[in-house]
Amino acid sequence: MIATLLFVAFIAMMLVGVPIGAALGLAGATAIALANGDSQWFGLLAVPQNFYAGLGKYPLLAIPMFVLVGSIFDRSGVALRLVNFAVAIVGRGPGMLPLVAIAVAMFLGGISGSGPACAAAVGGVMIAAMNRAGYPAAFSASVVGAAAATDILIPPSVAFIIYSVLVPGASVPALFAAGMVPGILAGLALIVPAVWLSRRHKMGALEASMPRPPFWASFREAVWGLAAPVLILGGMRAGWFTPTEAAVVAVFYGLFIGMAVYRTISVRDLFPILRESGELSAVILLVVSLAGIFAYSLNTLGVIDPLTRVIVNSGLGEYGILSLLILMLITVGMFLDGISIFLIFVPLLLPIAQFYHWDLVWFGVILTLKVALGQFTPPLAVNLMVSCRIANVRMEETVRWVVWMLAAMFMVLVAVIAFPELALWLPRKLGY
Amino acid sequence: MSSPPHAGHAPEDPPEALPPLDDLDEPVRVPLKIEDGLTVLVMGALALITFANVIARYFTNQSFAWTEEFSVFLMIVLALVGSSAAVARDRHIRIEYFSDSGSMARRKNLSRLGAVLVALLFALIGVLSIRLVWDDYRFNETSPGIGIPQWWYSIWLPILSIGIALRAVGLFIRRGRWS
Amino acid sequence: QTYKSEYKMSLVLGPAYPWGKGGEIWANLVRERTQGRINIKLYPGVSLIQGDQTREFSAIRQGVIDLAVGSTINWSPQVKELNLFSLPFLMPDYAAMDALTQGDVGNEIFQIINKAGVMPLAWGENGYREISNSKLAIRKPQDLKGLKIRVVGSPLFLDTFTALGANPTQMSWADAQPALATGAVDGQENPMAIYTAARLQTMAQKHVTMWGYVADPLIFVANKDIWASWTPADQAIVKQAALDAGKQEIAIARKGLAEADKPLLKEIASHGVTVTQLSPQERDAFVKATRPVYDKWKNQIGASLVNSAEKSIAVRKQ
Numbered sequence: 052m053i054a055t056l057l058f059v060a061f062i063a064m065m066l067v068g069v070p071i072g073a074a075l076g077l078a079g080a081t082a083i084a085l086a087n088g089d090s091q092w093f094g095l096l097a098v099p100q101n102f103y104a105g106l107g108k109y110p111l112l113a114i115p116m117f118v119l120v121g122s123i124f125d126r127s128g129v130a131l132r133l134v135n136f137a138v139a140i141v142g143r144g145p146g147m148l149p150l151v152a153i154a155v156a157m158f159l160g161g162i163s164g165s166g167p168a169c170a171a172a173v174g175g176v177m178i179a180a181m182n183r184a185g186y187p188a189a190f191s192a193s194v195v196g197a198a199a200a201t202d203i204l205i206p207p208s209v210a211f212i213i214y215s216v217l218v219p220g221a222s223v224p225a226l227f228a229a230g231m232v233p234g235i236l237a238g239l240a241l242i243v244p245a246v247w248l249s250r251r252h253k254m255g256a257l258e259a260s261m262p263r264p265p266f267w268a269s270f271r272e273a274v275w276g277l278a279a280p281v282l283i284l285g286g287m288r289a290g291w292f293t294p295t296e297a298a299v300v301a302v303f304y305g306l307f308i309g310m311a312v313y314r315t316i317s318v319r320d321l322f323p324i325l326r327e328s329g330e331l332s333a334v335i336l337l338v339v340s341l342a343g344i345f346a347y348s349l350n351t352l353g354v355i356d357p358l359t360r361v362i363v364n365s366g367l368g369e370y371g372i373l374s375l376l377i378l379m380l381i382t383v384g385m386f387l388d389g390i391s392i393f394l395i396f397v398p399l400l401l402p403i404a405q406f407y408h409w410d411l412v413w414f415g416v417i418l419t420l421k422v423a424l425g426q427f428t429p430p431l432a433v434n435l436m437v438s439c440r441i442a443n444v445r446m447e448e449t450v451r452w453v454v455w456m457l458a459a460m461f462m463v464l465v466a467v468i469a470f471p472e473l474a475l476w477l478p479r480k481l482g483y
Numbered sequence: 484m485s486s487p488p489h490a491g492h493a494p495e496d497p498p499e500a501l502p503p504l505d506d507l508d509e510p511v512r513v514p515l516k517i518e519d520g521l522t523v524l525v526m527g528a529l530a531l532i533t534f535a536n537v538i539a540r541y542f543t544n545q546s547f548a549w550t551e552e553f554s555v556f557l558m559i560v561l562a563l564v565g566s567s568a569a570v571a572r573d574r575h576i577r578i579e580y581f582s583d584s585g586s587m588a589r590r591k592n593l594s595r596l597g598a599v600l601v602a603l604l605f606a607l608i609g610v611l612s613i614r615l616v617w618d619d620y621r622f623n624e625t626s627p628g629i630g631i632p633q634w635w636y637s638i639w640l641p642i643l644s645i646g647i648a649l650r651a652v653g654l655f656i657r658r659g660r661w662s
Numbered sequence: 663q664t665y666k667s668e669y670k671m672s673l674v675l676g677p678a679y680p681w682g683k684g685g686e687i688w689a690n691l692v693r694e695r696t697q698g699r700i701n702i703k704l705y706p707g708v709s710l711i712q713g714d715q716t717r718e719f720s721a722i723r724q725g726v727i728d729l730a731v732g733s734t735i736n737w738s739p740q741v742k743e744l745n746l747f748s749l750p751f752l753m754p755d756y757a758a759m760d761a762l763t764q765g766d767v768g769n770e771i772f773q774i775i776n777k778a779g780v781m782p783l784a785w786g787e788n789g790y791r792e793i794s795n796s797k798l799a800i801r802k803p804q805d806l807k808g809l810k811i812r813v814v815g816s817p818l819f820l821d822t823f824t825a826l827g828a829n830p831t832q833m834s835w836a837d838a839q840p841a842l843a844t845g846a847v848d849g850q851e852n853p854m855a856i857y858t859a860a861r862l863q864t865m866a867q868k869h870v871t872m873w874g875y876v877a878d879p880l881i882f883v884a885n886k887d888i889w890a891s892w893t894p895a896d897q898a899i900v901k902q903a904a905l906d907a908g909k910q911e912i913a914i915a916r917k918g919l920a921e922a923d924k925p926l927l928k929e930i931a932s933h934g935v936t937v938t939q940l941s942p943q944e945r946d947a948f949v950k951a952t953r954p955v956y957d958k959w960k961n962q963i964g965a966s967l968v969n970s971a972e973k974s975i976a977v978r979k980q
């Protein structure tokens with residue numbers, strides 16, 4: 052009864068546009084008060100305790116730092132140099148610029164931890180260039196929005212950090228390693244429709260006539276950016292720093308490039324960079340901490356166990372249930388952002404995963420792939436929102452292109468479900 | 484992983500071309516510079532402390548073992564202070580699909596409802612956390628890492644929560660002027 | 663008086679560990695002996711406060727948690743006297759620990775916990791904390807010089823390892839495991855039950871030294887309002903069940919370590935781990951090196967409590 056109210060109140064508040072964190076916190080607090088009528092203060096001291104404890108975790112410090120990394124690399128000029136270098140390699144021709152956009156997004160994914168930040172950095176360079184080459188703005192926005200979704204699969208990734216905080220059995224290094232192959236596959240899969248659509252619709256006709264940057268000069272320019280993922284991923288692997296600290300190393304490396312090498316960032320720019328990334332991090336962290344209140348009431352109302360029993364006894368079988376879960380999450384993902392999906396659904400789904408003895412690292416990769424798809428599935432598509440704003444198009448116009456990208460990345464999801472080794476081989480090889 | 488950054492800039496833009504963010508804000512009675520300044524300070528401190536720790540651990544045999552506790556505290560302050568600004572700017576993650584469509588009256592009412600509920604939640608957290616601080620104080624609780632009085636940390640929870648509630652009240656009033 | 667349909671018991675570790683097993687035994691005994699009047703659900707991983715162990719004691723006092731089996735280390739921020747058990751090399755053996763928890767010192771600590779707002783019921787045990795590292799077999803304080811050791815966040819632990827010349831690093835357990843695996847941190851200290859369950863030998867922890875520098879007893883407690891809501895007969899049942907569960911839990915925690923041939927250590931050694939046991943002379947060198955820390959903290963904890971602890975240990979039955 053109270054559990055039903057918890058969900059109904061939460062969903063109702065969410066649909067009428069109450070901030071998601073507030074909807075989680077209020078629904079949770081109401082359920083706690085109703086369930087603990089005869090305890091001291093209606094058991095409500097669980098509210099500030101869980102609010103504080105939900106946030107007071109050192110690994111979460113990686114979130115503001117990776118958001119800051121995104122903001123710094125966005126302004127540092129690294130993306131522009133990487134694009135020039137990539138063009139110097141693959142050359143000019145129909146479909147080449149979309150391919151470059153995807154490759155550069157994947158590469159930046161090895162530095163940044165969040166999709167929208169990647170979409171901003173790549174979109175800032177690529178969308179204007181693609182416009183000049185004759186690609187329609189809606190197509191460019193679709194390519195960039197989809198390509199940036201590989202960012203949360205390719206380590207480092209804010210998504211994996213949150214999953215690891217929710218699932219202590221899955222360590223951050225293991226998740227980071229497990230995301231690598233699926234992330235690269237997702238990028239490669241996106242190249243197929245991007246190039247095919249360009250050729251079929253004769254887009255980018257002007258591209259062939261644009262100048263091709265000289266190879267060595269553009270390599271020299273790009274080398275600082277090329278070294279960044281090596282430093283970040285290699286440094287974590289070599290034990291120079293923990294995943295939490297890796298983000299901070301990336302911050303200072305990005306500042307070094309931006310302020311000393313490319314001179315694209317001045318001291319005066321630090322204020323807006325820190326302010327913007329600080330506020331955006333706060334928005335994310337607040338949902339994390341308010342979800343702690345929701346989690347407490349979910350945990351103590353005793354709904355998870357019976358729900359799990361109903362699901363596993365439904366007779367659908369392991370793969371039937373997995374398909375159903377993904378279908379449900381795709382529907383939910385049309386309206387909810389990735390962090391909220393993790394915070395709300397991981398506690399609910401974990402007992403099911405444990406019942407079937409699914410590998411929790413593999414399960415984390417599956418969920419993250421799903422969230423990555425959601426980042427460019429309209430109507431709520433955080434990456435597309437960014438790329439559409441840069442391209443100055445309405446999201447509706449992207450639908451006819453984006454469906455192909457979604458289909459391509461969905462194939463990767465199916466492949467990782469069918470062949471768990473795609474995710475699990477690398478972490479095992481590295482000994483996590 | 485979510486929620487778009489506020490603006491995408493072409494990296495070749497000269498610094499002057501960065502949109503002056505404060506000009507985009509609606510006018511507010513209590514200047515947002517308070518939260519913005521604190522946000523910048525805390526973000527900068529978090530980055531510097533953690534970086535100093537990596538450097539110190541690697542190049543010397545020192546480590547600042549106390550920093551983990553302090554960094555976590557700073558992160559909590561960041562979440563609350565940044566959220567306060569984000570409430571005033573109406574930038575928290577929410578489903579805009581239904582609330583930002585329809586008649587002006589409907590949009591206005593739903594927006595005000597959201598603001599009232601945020602104010603209610605943070606007023607509740609603020610009041611309840613006063614009990615937390617009081618317990619920390621009267622039982623002489625110390626922080627687990629460095630052993631300083633715990634209420635030095637926890638006192639900021641009610642203060643900043645009430646701050647968020649007041650920002651939500653401010654948003655409620657401003658949305659009331661929509662026509 | 664109204665009974666709740668279910669009571670919430672907080673635990674740091676689940677029933678796969680002696681700690682969680684103790685909680686499970688307690689809950690089962692209570693359910694049987696009260697014919698289901700008192701029904702307890704376990705919440706391992708301190709999930710009632712999002713895993714934050716150091717807030718557990720406050721949460722019990724505030725009614726967020728009804729019952730708990732908790733560690734003296736985790737509760738020492740709220741009850742400073744619980745640092746007693748973390749005084750380096752205070753307790754030389756299991757008999758010394760029993761002399762404290764089952765004697766006058768134990769009673770005095772229970773009174774202190776009671777005054778801090780929580781109802782104490784029985785003692786259990788997490789175990790002696792032994793040190794492991796990836797670099798060398800530690801036999802003397804000098805061997806620790808410059809080693810980066812992950813410690814639980816507590817000022818006393820930092821002081822102890824600093825005094826030994828090590829480089830203590832505070833880190834959450836979640837961050838610690840990858841840090842150990844990649845060599846960002848050289849070593850850690852924990853009870854052997856946790857070493858084996860977390861398979862720390864796979865995280866480069868190839869050298870274990872059985873130095874038994876501190877041990878953390880566990881305490882079975884209840885929230886005071888919940889306690890008061892039960893009939894005296896039920897209170898007696900819950901208390902006796904805690905005592906019985908505590909006794910069984912201590913036996914489980916010591917299994918493989920209390921026997922003369924220490925079979926658990928043989929099993930760990932069979933994974934290619936060097937297990938070093940200190941001779942009395944070797945142990946003395948560590949005692950001497952940490953003496954200033956001991957003296958400093960003796961005053962902070964309360965000299966009279968530490969004195970009576972020393973006395974109880976001196977006259978302990980072997």
Ligand code: NA
Binds near residue numbers: 161162165201
């Ligand atoms: Na990434």
Ligand code: NA
Binds near residue numbers: 387427429430431
């Ligand atoms: Na979506």
